[in-house]
Amino acid sequence: MRIADLAGRRVAVWGFGREGKAAIAAIRARLPQLALTLFCSAAEVADAGAFDAALDVRGEEPDAAALSAFEVVVKSPGISAYKPALLAAREAGLRITSGTALWFAENPQAQVVAITGTKGKSTTTALLAHLARSLGVRTALAGNIGMPLLELLGQEAPLWAIELSSFQTGEAGALELGVITSLYEEHLDWHGSRERYIADKLKLADVSRRLLVNALQSSLLERTARHPQRLLFGRPEGWHARGKVIHRGEHAVFDAALLRAPGDHNALNACAALAALEAMGFDATKAAASLADFRPLPHRLQPLGKQGGLYWINDSISTTPQATLAALGSLQGQAVTVIVGGHDRGLDWSDFVQAMRGHEPHLIVAQGANGARIAKALREAGIDHLREAANLDAAVAVARELTPSGGTVLLSPGAPSFDQFHDYAERGRHFAELAGFDSHAIVGIEGLGIA
Known part of the structure; x- marks a missing residue:
């Protein structure tokens, strides 16, 4: 379905984050007279009205009856495709x-490399764009990494480096190359089960003419x-x-010690981008050679510096136990206090526990809902x-002391992060502040858009 196909239809947009705003703007640019309804949270109603005065704004989550009044809904990625209201409306x-x-x-016709994976997808996507640009190739960097694709509607580039989350892999059209960096369980609350999460991730394979995958993962x-x-x-x-x-x-090509993004997993991400x-x-x-110039993405094993005699590293993007293990693996031989825990999605921590039996860090501080x-x-x-703490503030205090x-x-x-943060x-910025750093210095991802 193209935007022109929305003409004359009853259309609603669900979600008023950056993706929702991009959808509204793109539809308005192509179909300025089309009546649009927006479903958003009650707290977003005023901002939505200011964003587009012509919107019919409803500060509520629609049920099946509300959705049935429309022919098309443009859904933001964070809204689960498996919500009962959506499933019922689709059946209707x-x-x-x-x-x-x-x-x-x-x-x-765009030359797209779409990258997904439980971990490594953002860094690999940014690395691909960085490498291509080092060769003088005009490259688009967009998608789940921080810039909705519709913000670049109408623009062209010889190469598109696009990150897709598991929420988006089933929405992609036919593309030249799909890349899967890794596959573990995650986002079970959105997908409903581990099996469905994996199936949704692997939908990328169905639309990729060629598929590049991690040879180190047997599954x-x-x-x-x-x-x-x-x-x-x-x-x-x-x-x-x-x-x-x-x-x-x-053929030895590059000394991985020169990577500013540490760890064996980031060397593997570089291999994925090069491939x-x-x-x-x-x-x-x-x-x-340009790998040496790549700046690590914020909140991904990001060294903040030294404060109070301690070194502080922000890996807030870590949302699976496997990601935490990879982070610890990059710091072997150091006295490390690792802060774990947050919103409880019911993930299995047994691999982490088993790994800790043989390679304990100096201290583990478990905090948050799980x-x-x-x-x-x-x-x-x-x-x-091991120590326990109620929240991140308390965990940092324990870490500083011990x-x-x-x-x-x-x-x-x-x-x-959803138990304590948006x-x-x-979460990463708050951690930086607690450690004594200027959180405003943690800028967004560089290079988004076309360059």
Whole structure:
């Protein structure tokens, strides 16, 4: 469905975040006379009216009856496609689309690399754009990484580096190359089950002419084995990291120690980006030197600096236990206090607990809504370098008191932020403030848009 197909229809937009605003603006630009209804929270009604005075603004979550008054709903990504009201309305004939789906319909010829994965997708997407631009290729960087695709409607680029969340993979149109960086359980509250989350992630494979996947994940290899044009990164024959060096086959290309984004997982993200660049016909070996210039994304193993004799690292984007393990793996040999916990989505922490039995950090501080559950599992496993705290403020106070001078305090929660904060970015900024840093210095992701 293209935007022009909305003409003459009863259309509602659901969600007034950045994606919702982008959808309203794009529809207004193409169909200025179309009547639009917006469903948003009661707290957003005034802002929505100021944003577009012609909107029929309803500060409520629609039920099936409210949705049935429309022919098309343009849904924001954060609204689960499995809400009962949406499912019932769809059965009754409602057409559900999104900003992502509308953009793909408007740009069928765009050369798109769409990147998803439980972890690594944002960094890999930004790395791809950075590498391509180092070769002089005009590249778009957009999607879930921080710029809705519809904000770039009408603009062209030879290469599109697009991040897609699991909420968006089923909304993409046909594209040249799909990339899956990793696959663990996450967002169970949106998808409803682990199986549905994985199935939704893998919808990217269905629309990708070629598919690039992480060769180090056996389950991902098994689930994508039937793709007719599957490519791999992370194996010795292609782009892989070995002995702290990034290789193309047997050829050593780049010293991973020069990466400003630390950890083996970021070296693997670099391999994914290089493999994607190569798959799109560009000289990845030539571009590899520019990896040294890539600035780590905010809230992703972001070194804040030293305060009070301690080093502070903001990894607030960590929303799975596996991400926390990767963060700890990048700090081996250091005295680390790690702060874990947050919104409880019911994720399985057993792998984290097992890993801690052999490689405990100096201290684990469990906080937030699932902190007690994490702490209980750790204690039952005999792990005693542990404290509990009610919230992030209290956790930072504990970490400051008990971390030895010269040690590191790592915020890598392994859980979403919604028990205490609006999103992971707000959590990361608050952590920086608690540590004594200027949170305003944590800027957004650089390079969004077309350059």
